[in-house]
Amino acid sequence: RGRATLIGLIGRGIAPSLSPAMHEREGARHGMPYVYRTIEIGQREATADRLGELLASTRRLGFDGLNITHPVKQLVVPLLDELAPSAALVGAVNTIVFEGRRTIGHNTDVTGFGAAFDETFGTGAHGRVVLVGAGGAGAAVATALAGRPIAELVIVDADPGRAEQLANEIATDVWDSVRAIEPAALPDALAEAAGVVNATPYGMADHPGTAFDPALLTDRMWVADIVYRPAETALLVAARERGCRVMSGLRMAMGQAADAFEIFTGEPADRRAMLADLEEL
Numbered sequence: 078r079g080r081a082t083l084i085g086l087i088g089r090g091i092a093p094s095l096s097p098a099m100h101e102r103e104g105a106r107h108g109m110p111y112v113y114r115t116i117e118i119g120q121r122e123a124t125a126d127r128l129g130e131l132l133a134s135t136r137r138l139g140f141d142g143l144n145i146t147h148p149v150k151q152l153v154v155p156l157l158d159e160l161a162p163s164a165a166l167v168g169a170v171n172t173i174v175f176e177g178r179r180t181i182g183h184n185t186d187v188t189g190f191g192a193a194f195d196e197t198f199g200t201g202a203h204g205r206v207v208l209v210g211a212g213g214a215g216a217a218v219a220t221a222l223a224g225r226p227i228a229e230l231v232i233v234d235a236d237p238g239r240a241e242q243l244a245n246e247i248a249t250d251v252w253d254s255v256r257a258i259e260p261a262a263l264p265d266a267l268a269e270a271a272g273v274v275n276a277t278p279y280g281m282a283d284h285p286g287t288a289f290d291p292a293l294l295t296d297r298m299w300v301a302d303i304v305y306r307p308a309e310t311a312l313l314v315a316a317r318e319r320g321c322r323v324m325s326g327l328r329m330a331m332g333q334a335a336d337a338f339e340i341f342t343g344e345p346a347d348r349r350a351m352l353a354d355l356e357e358l
């Protein structure tokens with residue numbers, strides 16, 4: 078490669094993002110000139126027209142690819158020429174590559190959570206999995222889980238309509254072992270569960286505590302959190318105390334970055350080193 082790889086991150090409120098440091102450190106490990114820049118957009122730029130102009134501009138400026146984050150992961154979908162299966166399934170894109178004149182969208186939140194899940198909890202069969210939180214991140218998690226050998230996916234959200242909608246989107250002709258439940262039914266659903274995933278903001282500094290009572294956890298269950306700042310959420314602390322196997326949100330965050338790096342560069346990412354970077358940053 079004769080010139081630097083140039084990648085951008087488009088989104089709102091992205092100044093504190095760890096993506097530039099994570100990507101540039103991984104590029105440095107490969108000995109490649111690799112530049113990753115944030116492209117902050119305002120509220121008025123979060124329209125299909127303005128986003129389309131921005132994509133065209135970044136391509137003209139020589140960007141090789143982009144990460145896309147809140148609030149435009151869904152808005153960007155119809156602007157692209159092609160979608161990888163991960164993005165088509167979830168209807169959202171967090172990674173774009175420019176290949177010649179074509180723009181191809183991927184979703185490495187889906188593939189990143191999936192890879193982290195397999196690595197942490199194994200690729201064997203699981204019983205019932207309960208997903209708490211049916212927002213954007215919950216949709217990526219549900220899509221990843223639906224592609225794995227789990228007996229049943231149960232989705233709950235404080236807004237029951239969201240859980241219902243996500244369950245409908247996830248169900249397919251070949252796999253429909255997914256249903257939404259009301260928050261009041263969560264204790265019963267958890268009593269029979271093999272594992273639970275938190276995809277609500279609970280555990281972050283501005284959402285202290287847990288989305289549900291950790292007394293509902295038993296040592297037979299695994300517990301995954303997708304909140305990663307802080308990495309040790311109140312839920313994971315309680316789960317460890319109860320003897321549960323746990324997966325922190327750092328693994329999904331690392332997985333999405335590693336998968337994006339591989340898409341951008343065609344080089345294998347050093348996942349162990351990227352996780353260590355994330356723990357340190």
Ligand code: NAD
Nearest residue numbers: 210211212213214215234235236277278288303326329330
């Ligand atoms: P969102 O606002 O789209 O969705 C959150 C959902 O949780 C909402 O539907 C809300 O109704 C629901 N909810 C809130 N409290 C609840 C409760 N007590 N019980 C059940 N449902 C409840 O947000 P999002 O974009 O999906 O992000 C959620 C969190 O995921 C954020 O805190 C973010 O930090 C984290 N995240 C992590 C990664 C990662 O790579 N690890 C990636 C994306 C997002």
